[in-house]
Amino acid sequence: MSLTSRLTHTFKRLGTPLLGATLVLSMSAAQADDSTLVIRGSDGWLFPGWGSLTEVDAKGIDNSTALIKEARDALNAKNIKLQVIVLPDKTLFYQDKLPADKKLSADVKQRYQLIMSKLKGAGISTFDDFALLNQLRNSGTDVFYRTDQHWTQPAADATAVASAELIKREVPNLAGSPGTGMVLGKELKERRFGDLAERFLTPDQQKQTGRDTFVVRRQEAAAGLLDSTPAPVHVTGHSMVQPYFGFPQKLSNSLDRPVSVNWKPGNVGPWIMLLEYLESADFKKNPPQVLVWQMFEPSYSYGPQATGFWDNASNMSDSAWRQRLHGALGR
Template sequence: MLTTSRKITACVFIAIVLGLGVLSLRSLGDYSPKGSQDQRLDPVNGELARDVESHYDDGFPVRELGTNLWAAINYTVFEEGRPGVAVGEQGWLFTDEELFLGAESPAVIDRNLKRAQAVVDHLQTEGIPVTLLVVPAKARLYSEKLGDLQPVPEMRDLYQRFLKQMQPAPVVAPDLLPTLADARAQGTQVFLRTDTHWTPAGADVFARFAATAIQTEFAGQSWDVTRFKTSLGETHKHEGDLLTYLPLEPLFPDMGPAPDTLTERSTEQVNEAGTTAESLFAENSADVVLVGTSYSANPLWDFPGALKRHLGRDLINVSDEGQGPFQPMTEYLRSDEFRNHPPELVIWEFPERYLAQPVQSEATLAWFERRENLLAQGSSPGRPSMQ
């Protein structure tokens, strides 16, 4: 006897296959040979067969059949996607990196904590203060959307463990999780449903309270919060990066979660009269540098713009997408810009989940190794701090 779940699976599978059969036959309905009146395709040497096959592939791509079919079965029946995504409830998707370790051993967290501390120590040795902005995991803020999914124990404690280690150090590391949770409780969607990243509104909340922590720490500095303004742009559908782990298109586009809705934002400088002036401060060099991941690099979220507006200070954004937080930082520390024009403040945006992911960049690993060797020989002289 088939169990109820297996009966459902079998029925779904048969229905999908029958539907695919109808679609495939429909793709042949409008077929006509490509040969002209004077030059018919020869069925003997295979010309006609190749022409039919080409038309079938164009109208009903065979190579996508298996991918779309199994994606539809996995998602609708088993509530699963490709490795890399965790399927939650009500169309919410999460990256596996927020639930599981990216290495076999939890020691990866210890190594990355030491690396984060090494970056802070290096900047402090150079006399440059650091603000560490730890981005809480989406799975932490929307844990009820996970359903039966649960992060492994090491991931549950990761955020507080990161802050606990860094806050005693000479670094500004504000706990911004409560502010995002409060914003969510008041009706703000702070993370996208089908994307790894935050919404522009969530990025703005994060930037506002991060700016408050920075201004409090460096109270002697000038913060002109009227210097920038943010404008709302178009509202459009946004297909999040996690939808790539549910390859349902082109055959089953309506089976998966609906795309998110995103309202674009842009931030610009304004002059004293309140009008936009793109070149007004063009000759002034920014003394604040933002280093981070796609949370800062992707203009869709406008996080650097929100940070400028709430800080009232311009900044240089050297963030990068798809590289994690360590690689952009070490690339900046190796750059001529850093050596020749050291900043007065470095802001490091760091999603918590990357503590549990191995560092892959050989250049980044080499930087940490070189630093350890230099420390064995003696530290470099410091520079005056922002304070």
């Protein structure tokens, strides 16, 4: 049985197939020249080209934080703890690999900390994932793949452990029995192009850039987390938290409890992903004690209505999003 089919069987998934998902690629951007969609840095390092390296939308950050706080309060009323994980931008860790004409502004360098200050000021459960991953990077471990938008397994693992530690402090009595978490399997290595190289480079450019080695885990046959097992923790987000990169498995292993997950590519956006889960039969049948909502620093300021960034079916006004949120939670 392939890795993909094993994970598909094991995890409660309301999303799309596991591999090859793009984080933030708008419909309008998809029609642009491929050369504008990827930044080619030194030593074959590639970066997404559709986010700003110089401007920060502080008003958008405030608006998103207010919506998250409203979701937190609505979930609290249902005895569900919300934890928000904001994953930092790849460029923060590899500024030395950017081209000479593509530098981060002082505001963008501080954007992640601005988001953290807003979340913590609103009393929303979170942790500083940049500090965590920066420590890992400074130890000599890569936290993103060279030719891909996504994080490495060590980065996903470290974030999962931090998430689990916070959950244990805030919700010490998780439902379920010890021994029901996922048993981590052996590591596999795959030599291939990352999504940025595969999607946006010409064959000659791919040859010049070279492939990356992706490290993934083979799932143990008796790993648990079967679809029939209620999970006290659910993860919703984009392709960074898909099982291929290992985050939900490590979270389950660290908590020693089942973890469920729903995800779609990043051009769908975090707002519709939360609604899809809350409106699902799975949520109504087995609401979790903890909901982990994964967001992404570069797109944090994009609210539910971000025309040109989210796909058309995902765009909605703030008021429409609020209405669906409270409708799903029964207010």
